[in-house]
Amino acid sequence: MPANHAELLDAVERIAREAGEAIMRVYARGFTVEVKEDDSPLTEADKAAHEVIVAGLKALPEAIPILSEEDIEAFTGPNDEGQYWLVDPLDGTKEFIKRNDEFTVNIALIEHGKPVLGVVVAPALRRTYLAARGVGAFKIDAAGERTSIRAAGRPSPGTRWRVVGSRSHAGPDLAAWLATLGEHDLVPMGSSLKFCLVAEGQADVYPRLGPTCLWDTGAAQAVVEQAGGRVETLHGEALSYATPERHLNPHFVVWGHLP
Incomplete structure (x- = not known):
């Protein structure tokens, strides 16, 4: 830099x-x-x-x-x-x-x-x-x-997860993922603001199991990571921008806490 x-x-x-x-x-x-x-x-x-x-x-x-x-x-x-x-x-x-x-x-x-x-x-x-x-x-x-700002960290045991989700993209894959998460409250939100809610501690997690491109996520990912959260693929790898000729992101999850 x-x-x-x-x-x-x-x-x-x-x-x-x-x-x-x-x-x-x-x-x-x-x-x-x-x-x-x-x-x-x-x-x-x-x-x-x-x-x-x-x-x-x-x-x-x-x-x-x-x-x-x-x-x-x-x-x-x-x-x-x-x-x-x-x-x-x-x-x-x-x-x-x-x-x-x-x-x-x-x-x-x-x-x-x-x-x-x-x-x-x-x-x-x-x-x-x-x-x-x-x-x-x-x-x-x-x-x-x-x-x-600082991400909230992992919710305490017995606490409902605060989930933020896409206002324009949802589907059965998301429903299945949420079922594995446990008790939760889901708040719909548009654009990269979903990342930012996690970064400022207003949400615990944002699962994205739908299409996004590099430019949809890069800026907000920087905010989340510097606030103490993480953005990773469903395989647990950091969301990467090393091959910009490939514009589509894999599915990912924004977490408000580190592993």
Whole structure:
């Protein structure tokens, strides 16, 4: 990671907030919806946020390749130090279209296949999560107050698990997984906010047994890991970003405690 992690984190936070402002301008006045080749929705807000983020990252002192959901073809691969920016300009486009406010801007710095810095901005909720290796994990609330966050740890015996799940993706595999977990309460939530609830100790676990891409998870994974949690595949391996040419993630679970 570049030398001054705290300064870089602040710079990326500013870029993500600017992208959030661009999204909110579209959110306020209405928009049309396109459908991409993979049948996922695309709005003017996705494009506007992408342009803000790419311009901002390119203006930083260190030139690091950018992999954005909205311009995959422009990505040239990690640099010689194994670094690249991983960007989802608008995560939770379905939530954006539904106008339920549960959408985010995600920017992560990947280094040797691991997310070492991440910023998640939820512009409609006026909430930001950010973290970097060696710096810590933080939440900025609607009043602008920045506080350190920590995952809750393993629930006490006899305590119901607090589970957060996808608002737009559920199915029999998830139901079967939850049956093995034990007594639990399930709260639906959109976008990468599910990771962030685990990171700040408001949820214990987030199982994702449905499709996601690298850019959906990188930034929020950095927040979870720096807050003391973990993100791993169903085989117990850390979710990796070492092969960005393969965009799809395997199924994974976000835990609010270490093994």
